[in-house]
Amino acid sequence: xxxxxxxxxxxxxxxxxxxxxxxxxxxxxxxxxxxxxxxxxxxxxxxxxxxxxxxxxxxxxxxxxxxxxxxxxxxxxxxxxxxxxxxxxxxxxxxxxxxxxxx
Amino acid sequence: xxxxxxxxxxxxxxxxxxxxxxxxxxxxxxxxxxxxxxxxxxxxxxxxxxxxxxxxxxxxxxxxxxxxxxxxxxxxxxxxxxxxxxxxxxxxxxxxxxxxxxx
DNA sequence: CTGAATCCAGATGGATACTG
DNA sequence: CAGTATCCATCTGGATTCAG
Numbered sequence: 001x002x003x004x005x006x007x008x009x010x011x012x013x014x015x016x017x018x019x020x021x022x023x024x025x026x027x028x029x030x031x032x033x034x035x036x037x038x039x040x041x042x043x044x045x046x047x048x049x050x051x052x053x054x055x056x057x058x059x060x061x062x063x064x065x066x067x068x069x070x071x072x073x074x075x076x077x078x079x080x081x082x083x084x085x086x087x088x089x090x091x092x093x094x095x096x097x098x099x100x101x102x103x
Numbered sequence: 104x105x106x107x108x109x110x111x112x113x114x115x116x117x118x119x120x121x122x123x124x125x126x127x128x129x130x131x132x133x134x135x136x137x138x139x140x141x142x143x144x145x146x147x148x149x150x151x152x153x154x155x156x157x158x159x160x161x162x163x164x165x166x167x168x169x170x171x172x173x174x175x176x177x178x179x180x181x182x183x184x185x186x187x188x189x190x191x192x193x194x195x196x197x198x199x200x201x202x203x204x205x206x
Numbered sequence: 207c208t209g210a211a212t213c214c215a216g217a218t219g220g221a222t223a224c225t226g
Numbered sequence: 227c228a229g230t231a232t233c234c235a236t237c238t239g240g241a242t243t244c245a246g
Contacts, residue, residue: 001140004124004189007196012117014239021107031208037104042240047209057203068207069246078202085191086107092188093110099181100160117219134228145220150229171227172226 010056015041015049017089020079023059024086028074058082113159118144118152120192123182126162127189131177161185 011017015038022037023029029037035046050073053059058079064070075082114120118141125140126132132140138149153176156162161182167173178185 001121001124001128001142003193003196003200004121005142005196006200007192008120010199014111014115017111018104018107021104025104039104039108043209044211044241045239048239063208066207069209071208078199081195081198085188085195088188088191089110090106092184093106093108095184096113096181097106097109138228146229147221147231148219151219166228169227172229174228 010058013049013052015045016053017086019046019049019053020058020075020082021086021090023073023075023079024083028072031071031073034073053079113161116152116155118148119156120189122149122152122156123161123178123185124189124193126176126178126182127186131175134174134176137176156182 011020018038018041019034022034025037026033031043031046031050034050035041035043038046050059050061054061057076060074060076060079062072062074064072114123121141121144122137125137128140129136134146134149134153137153138144138146141149153162153164157164160179163177163179163182165175165177167175
């Protein structure tokens with residue numbers, strides 16, 4: 001019961017799961033790419049949520065020495081342990097949509 | 104990418120996962136029981152979140168004809184399909200806590 | 207391109223009191 | 227017991243602008 005709260009503390013926020021999901025699919029992804037992947041998110045929120053994920057050691061941030069600057073995000077080893085859950089959740093989302101309505 | 108959003112739309116809110124988690128463990132559970140299970144939640148929020156879960160067909164509400172009135176909550180068949188994810192998430196929460204600190 | 211800063215509306219949620 | 231109603235502080239998050 002306590003453990004589930006610990007997990008949710010890390011995954012809270014409107015966009016965390018979607019961001020992780022994006023990184024799951026692509027292994028490595030740039031800021032602007034994620035901005036496109038996650039429909040509706042603003043750069044303000046993406047920046048903030050990525051920072052939180054980084055603090056919690058789920059995401060690794062790398063600045064590429066290009067011009068203009070590019071920044072690469074990827075899941076850490078620890079972040080990768082979420083993959084199974086993300087995939088299950090995705091499957092569930094698909095089934096759920098089918099079940100609720102032909103929305 | 105869209106599917107994950109569909110799933111999160113249903114599971115949004117600070118307490119949804121914890122509530123479902125409580126129902127997972129006990130099969131059937133009363134209002135005041137869940138209030139105790141989910142540490143920190145207020146009756147106002149519990150009421151509201153349960154209602155949303157009911158609308159989304161994840162939870163079934165039954166009024167027992169006792170005095171004083173008791174209300175029973177349980178996962179629907181559809182809600183039960185979340186069990187695997189909840190369990191995985193719980194396991195992950197335990198591992199995560201170990202990894203982040205000896206908190 | 208990748209953010210950080212500011213401004214601000216609306217949603218979230220706690221505390222408390224009240225009802226059937 | 228199982229909520230509902232009200233009040234109110236805080237948080238969330240969008241839009242926009244600015245900077246390295």
